[in-house]
Amino acid sequence: SQQGEEDPQALSIQEGENATMNCSYKTSINNLQWYRQNSGRGLVHLILIRSNEREKHSGRLRVTLDTSKKSSSLLITASRAADTASYFCAPTGSGGSNYKLTFGKGTLLTVNP
Amino acid sequence: EAQVTQNPRYLITVTGKKLTVTCSQNMNHEYMSWYRQDPGLGLRQIYYSMNVEVTDKGDVPEGYKVSRKEKRNFPLILESPSPNQTSLYFCASAWTGSNQPQHFGDGTRLSIL
Numbered sequence: 001s002q003q004g005e006e007d008p009q010a011l012s013i014q015e016g017e018n019a020t021m022n023c024s025y026k027t028s029i030n031n032l033q034w035y036r037q038n039s040g041r042g043l044v045h046l047i048l049i050r051s052n053e054r055e056k057h058s059g060r061l062r063v064t065l066d067t068s069k070k071s072s073s074l075l076i077t078a079s080r081a082a083d084t085a086s087y088f089c090a091p092t093g094s095g096g097s098n099y100k101l102t103f104g105k106g107t108l109l110t111v112n113p
Numbered sequence: 114e115a116q117v118t119q120n121p122r123y124l125i126t127v128t129g130k131k132l133t134v135t136c137s138q139n140m141n142h143e144y145m146s147w148y149r150q151d152p153g154l155g156l157r158q159i160y161y162s163m164n165v166e167v168t169d170k171g172d173v174p175e176g177y178k179v180s181r182k183e184k185r186n187f188p189l190i191l192e193s194p195s196p197n198q199t200s201l202y203f204c205a206s207a208w209t210g211s212n213q214p215q216h217f218g219d220g221t222r223l224s225i226l
Contacts, residue, residue: 003155030211030212031211031212033214033215035217040201040220040222041219041220042117042203042205042217042218042219042220043156043203043205043215043217044217045214045215045216048212048214050212088155088156100158100161100171100172101146101156101158101205101215102155102156102157102158102172103148103155103156104155105153105154105155106155
């Protein structure tokens with residue numbers, strides 16, 4: 001399995017601002033998933049982007065994928081205090097490695113009211 | 114409601130006393146997995162199962178056992194717990210096949226004294 005590396009490690013913004021976090025990975029992927037974790041809770045799946053997609057939207061979330069640079073970004077628009085959480089990316093390879101998600105240290109997003 | 118349920122949520126115990134953390138899902142998912150989360154190390158996969166009676170090691174399997182006798186249950190067994198297994202543990206499940214998100218339980222916080 002391969003691990004994504006999220007950047008920055010921590011991000012603090014004001015409510016209403018946009019938040020952008022990035023993910024880099026090393027080898028070819030089948031898809032890349034983003035998850036959110038509220039403090040001490042389980043991970044919640046946010047969005048999945050396939051390797052043949054370049055951009056995907058879900059509500060206030062926008063994910064881009066650049067396979068040539070082996071990177072992805074997650075944009076949260078009009079942030080709210082409830083968006084405060086850690087965000088993880090999980091690049092998944094093809095075949096058997098599709099299930100062995102490996103998570104990095106994540107980006108800790110703090111949205112100040 | 115679709116969910117992954119872990120028990121117990123919190124446990125403090127002593128070195129060497131066998132313990133089992135249960136995990137149950139009600140979505141009829143074939144795939145189930147256990148992760149541990151430690152500060153500075155992110156989430157790491159312990160074991161996973163592609164279906165009943167099919168289990169395989171993840172990245173950190175030492176000191177753990179699992180079984181998959183029924184589709185819905187995937188218990189994590191610590192035969193002789195040690196302090197380095199103090200951690201936050203998560204169970205997850207998913208459909209098999211490409212591009213399937215994982216559903217996580219709320220976690221079990223284990224402290225081994």
